[in-house]
Amino acid sequence: MKTEIFTRNDLTTASELLANGQLVAFPTETVYGLGADATNELAVKQVYVAKGRPSDNPLIVHVNDPEMVWNYADLNWRSLAQKLMQAFWPGPLTIILPIQDQKLSTTVTGGLKTAAFRMPDNALTLQLITQLNRPLVGPSANTSGKPSPTEAMHVYHDLNGKIAGIVDDGPTLVGLESTVLDLTSSIPTILRPGALTREQIQAVIGQVQDSHHQVQNDEIPKAPGMKYKHYAPNAQVVVIDRKEDFLTAIKQLQDKKTSFAVMATDDVLNNLNLSSNLPTFSLGDSVVSASKRLFAGLRRFDMDSSIEYILAQGTSDLELGKAYMNRLNKAAGQQHFKLEEQ
Structure with a gap:
């Protein structure tokens, strides 16, 4: 497979590849994500293959509008989640919500009854999702366990020949993955810290706690990046x-x-x-x-x-x-x- 480098002028081609079940990496403000149609189970399975990623890891679902979330998430959680979406989306906040029965494949959720949702702050990717008219799964576009990619060439280094294309929008602005907030806990809990801080989130929804739970090797993580060793180079x-x-x-x-x-x-x-x-x-x-x-x-x-x-x-x-x-x-x-x- 030849991995193409796409620019903003190639979004139609990129969306057509995604619609046909291919994998295309996309830029966000945090890191580059490895995109597949979140509603296409066969395509999502290929994400795990390309990354060499354990299939019990859940994948973040990327949307172009908060309303897209409610096609999949439990509507009973809408009120609290909407406050966060209005305050921080598009932006580096991922929200974990219960999902409606059979609305997302267990391949996306890692077998959990929750899913992680995010609206990235990148115009090209929002346009790409709009053209596809379906959400994208988007784990970091790197070999599993390696440092996350902040440039298109980082993606190419890891995944050349394994994916159909990469949408290049230059270096990312933040450089660290999004803050992951679990709304299903009795107290909303940050499972992965990011550029958006606990103090900023608390100003919108009240009490928020940090997670001190260490995910074990045989445990299914509720969010990406929770394993003990991650993002590691060979040295x-x-x-x-x-x-x-x-x-x-x-x-x-x-x-x-x-x-x-x-x-x-x-x-x-x-x-x-x-x-x-x-x-x-x-x-x-x-x-x-x-x-x-x-x-x-x-x-x-x-x-x-x-x-x-x-x-x-x-x-x-x-x-x-x-x-x-x-x-x-x-x-x-x-x-x-x-x-x-x-």
């Missing part, structure tokens, strides 16, 4: 929590003659006075830029098979930093740098 990622520990960590790896790379903000990179042959990646000057660039940095070093470790800068676990650290910790398998005992 071992090590989180550096304190800026002052970078030099020590670098020296230890140099003493062991280990190949490694460094991902950090500009102020840290400028102060390290690193040798020119050490691979580095700038995370910019803030948690906003770091969140936008995180997956691109992990992917850059994933393409270099000689790199064994990636030293990546951590940040405070507040607001957007919560989402950044969630992805970084999963990429690292929770491995943080610790000073070696003397």
Whole structure:
């Protein structure tokens, strides 16, 4: 199969491929999604095949209008959900709702009686869904477990020859997947943090809690990205929590003659006075830029098979930093740098 790169002028072709059961990756403001007609079970099954993804993982259903949700979701939940949709859609919020009987395949829901819905903030993708006139499933368009794609070429690297096409709209604006909010809990619960914070959601619907549940290997997750290790390159990622520990960590790896790379903000990179042959990646000057660039940095070093470790800068676990650290910790398998005992 030849994977075509589409532009905004090719949306009709892309929608026709989707209507015929093919897979087409699409841009959002968060990451690129791997699209299939959500009402075509055979097409949805191919998403799992292309990604190498366990079929018990639910898929997010992408819509072009809040009204499309109610063709599938339980109407009894409309009042609460509508408040969130009016406040945050289109945008980086995924809402988990109970679904009407037999309205969505278990291939979409992972066998659960709930489904996750989102209206992405990307004009091309909203137009694509409008032309298809059906919702799209859209997990991140990457090989399962690898860093999520924030550019069309990231998708091409992972899925070339496995999908029909990729709609290219340049780099994504946010760089981290959407906030996932479960409305079926007794208290609405954030299952996956994202750019939209708990405080922002609470301002609209009242009390919201963070989930501290760790999904086990034999457990069906209620939302994507909940597994212990995820978004991981081949190299071992090590989180550096304190800026002052970078030099020590670098020296230890140099003493062991280990190949490694460094991902950090500009102020840290400028102060390290690193040798020119050490691979580095700038995370910019803030948690906003770091969140936008995180997956691109992990992917850059994933393409270099000689790199064994990636030293990546951590940040405070507040607001957007919560989402950044969630992805970084999963990429690292929770491995943080610790000073070696003397």
